Amino acid sequence: MISLYLERFRQNRLAVAGFLFIVLLALLALFAPWLCPHDPLAQNLVERLHGPSAAHWLGTDDLGRDVFSRLLLGTRVSLSVGFVAVGIELVIGVTLGLCAGFFGGKLDTLVMRLVDVMLSIPAIFLILAVLAFLGPNIYNVMVIIGLTAWPGLTRLVRGECLSIREREYIQAARLSGISTARILFVHLLPNVISPILVSATLGVGGAILTESALSFLGLGVQPPAPSWGNILSIGRDYLHMAWWLSLFPTVAILVTVLAFNLLGEGLRDVLDPRT
Amino acid sequence: MTAYLSRRLLHLIPTLFGISLLSFFLIQLAPGGPIDQMADLNPHVTPAVKARIRSDMGLDQPILVQYGRWLKRIAFFDFGVSLKDNRPVFKKITERLPATLLLNILSIGLMLLLAIPIGFFAAIKPRSWFDRLTTVFVFFGFSVPTYAVALLAMIVFGLRLGWLPISGLSSLNWAPVPVWMKVWDMARHLLLPTLVLGLTSLAGLSRYMRSSMLEIIHQDYIRAAEAKGLTFWRIYGVHALRNALIPLITLFGLMLPDLIGGGVIIETIFAYPGMGRLGYEAIMTRDYNLIMAITVISAGLTVAGNFLADLLYAYVDPRIRYR
């Protein structure tokens, strides 16, 4: 089964490209501190706003810090925001979705009411409010993005559960007295995994974009810690004289999110039995 | 059908109640209050004056009391006054809502105009060069930070080429101008934000369209229609397309909340007077009444929109009705 999926996946060249790029990025993030040619936090007011050169491959920012090093270190921030936010989303969303879909009844109603409430408030509004009130730092950013994303996933998972619940093998499992937790996570979950996987992959890209949007408003990861979003946000003030501050983070965000999106779409194509 | 609808209606009430509760207690997280803007580090304002203004606004009451009073007022659709400029909150919202709706309706229109054909043709010929090309193009728009595109568009079309205005919603005129000129002026101002918003959000819709079409195409009744000898357009353009559009209705439901309050970035960049910016400023100045009102009203509109979408869905898809 798995080999069949892999075969189909390999045929989708865009998705493969996306996957490989993400692997590369993860490696870069892992080894970032050793790969940086300069200290990403070292300010040098004499060298501020220098363009790309041999010494600074991608130029320097408004405090003389090396942009390339900051982008590298920013990879860590962006990827960790993406993965942790999606992680939180998965843990809460999948658990609640499975429970709601499987048990039905009052639990289902309660969970779906909660989901409706969360989905009715514009996500960005909620995120802004929480960050403005509790202070913007990387942890709050990760947590709040995850907390606003789980309702969508719950709805999805619940829907899938509802259709699978009545199938014979689930009935058989229940009748044979296996514990509920086992049924949920060993029998039910693998069959709903495909939409979850797709959603998670797309979610990472979305989280990275959200972080950059938050940095635009000054509520993302705060300097001096580098994130692609906050480098780009600085670049906005120097559009007319330091194009490199805007171009390179934009490219980084663009290619990364594109990679995740292509990967996610590729997975959807592969795992969806209908195509 | 009526039972289904009335059940849905009944669900609205606890949802709205839950929303108001959530936002009220969210606000309590906020350090500082609405008067800080005026009072902090302002040598003119002594602590005595500040305390007096606070109690005037009812901010020194315990939380539950404040919530209770707010609920009572809401029952009469009285959303209170903005703590920043003493204007009725409802008025502030209705001032900005039309502009937001206009921009969003236009950009959704643009999205539909482009997404449906793209999804349609991509599904008809999956994995063709058209499919691949549009996939990349559409995802490109989805993956780029919106404000980068917005600024780029402003520089290219506004500054360098001078074809379009850079920001705002309208030009000023102090001599009366004919209506068509006003409309034309507004259209010119709306073009960039609509394009930026529409093109960057295209992906979701077109991918959904594509997968929905793909699902339909493999159904038996399509094969039957082919066997019957109907023309290509009649099969795909009429039967398949109609059925593929149905799930899009639910997609709209999901897009509704961001429609109303989600455009903060676009509105800030384009100096567009919409609800997104209003909400953002309300958060920044701790204007509690306004925050609550925006949350409840946008949630209310979302819930109403979802309800309508459900209605439409039930009308269009007979299978739902008989559940």
Added chain:
Amino acid sequence: MKKASIPIVIPPGCWGGIHHDVRPWFPRQWLRGMTILGSVCLISALFLRAADYGDAYVDSSIGDASLLNPVLLSDSASGDIAGLVFNGLVKYDKNIQLVGDLAESWKVSRGGLVIVFHLRQGVRWHDGQPFTAEDVLFTYQKLKDPKVHTPYASDFDDVQSVVAPDPYTVRVTYRKAFAPGLASWGMGIVPKHIFEKGDFNTHPANRRPIGTGPYRFKEWKTDQYILLEANPDYFEGKPYLQRYVYRIIPDQAVQFLEMRNQTIDSITLTPDQFKAYDSIFEHHQRYRYPSFKYVYFGFNLKNELFKDLRVRQALAYAIDRQSMVQGIVLGLGQPITGPFPVTSWAYNAEVKPMPCDPARAKALLAECGWKPDASGRLMKDGKPFAFTLMTNQGNKVRELCAEVIQQQLKKVGIDVTVRIMEWSTFIHEYIDKKNFEAIVMGWQLGRDPDNYAMWHSSQQKEGQYNFCGYENPEVDRWLVEARETFDPVRRKALYHQIHAHIAADLPYLFLYCPDELVAIHKRIRGPEVAPLGLAWNFREWWVPKKEQRYKTVMTP
């Protein structure tokens, strides 16, 4: 009347002070002829090149106004508009001296306990009603009304009574002499006949103001723009610029684009923008002048580390203020030594800034018992010299200052941790409660130099502004005296003394005063930098007819 393009020719015969025994080398008749010719030139120039009326001025702002009522407003956008629509009894001239606005003259008597204002006659509100002393009385009543949400009530705490013996005289009696009180009557006067009906806080006139000022309110499209039109009956003369547009553009980068596109006429620049290529400012004139703000490094004087004056002096020697100005505002500012605006008469320019001398700093610290250990860190009794430097989030300049201080102090062996906090929390939990070691903050100062609230030892309670804990009985006495005396010479001397002593006592390390950086479209004639700033003569700015851009329809 200011006509910037006339060459000012002073006919030779008009020079005073020429010794009569120094013989000019022109023959006498020639001299007389030149005088006549010169006068003719001058007079004809007056007629030929008069300032033109017309055109519009497009200003830009990040935020929208909230209340166009001088008694209620607290944000700068509202203040900008109210400044053009309303007048106070007094105002500041270009040299930051008080002159009459709605009051033609005033008389201070009984040692400052009574001020009598003689109001201008014939001034009309924008709706035609006459302005009288009743309006002044009404404004005062609203300022003291507990139901009115005004931030300015405490400015009038010492007023005992305000009466209007006749329609053009206002007599203010104070409980004790209060010199800043005179300046507080620069408060915009609101019309009684408009506001007497209805609730002051929510009155529709807060959105459609009626004032006496050079510009009349025309239109306010919320969050888009505010439009004002010149008041033809303004008592000082009709303004030349026919319209004033206040456009709201929330993003600085977009404002800059609009400026380059010539769709806004005025913009506040960041230092980097100010120093951008000249070609970007092809159509605009840049101005810079010292602002009324300053940035400081404040100590909690009750903290063990900073109690000793020598320690603070050492820190002052360790910080290089000039390089800070160079690095943070690109040289567009100046280091300061005391708590007054640089251009104010109260600022004591004789006080010399402490030079940057890290060696001396180390020596002073050694005197206090701080010795460097093996790694260079200063230690005393086994504890390192380390503290947390706090500042608020959202202000890049302050964060930068904090980081620069951190770096510079590291060089003398002091370990500084920078902590950036959300504004409200910072103010309420740390500053008000004096729960800090050192801070980097700024003050925005008013025009009157009275800063009793910041430096008097009685102002140390929670929520008050002497949060660093400064106590100097001499300075206390002078602060009180400077508040109570109206004699400008005496006040100046007192403030100079206060400046000198505060500079010596170092409760703050005064860092620098940044410049205001503005770009205005070149077609606007008339802007002139003065100690008060740039807009003091806005009424007289004009655009030559040929260059006017906005006649009927404004095209973006």
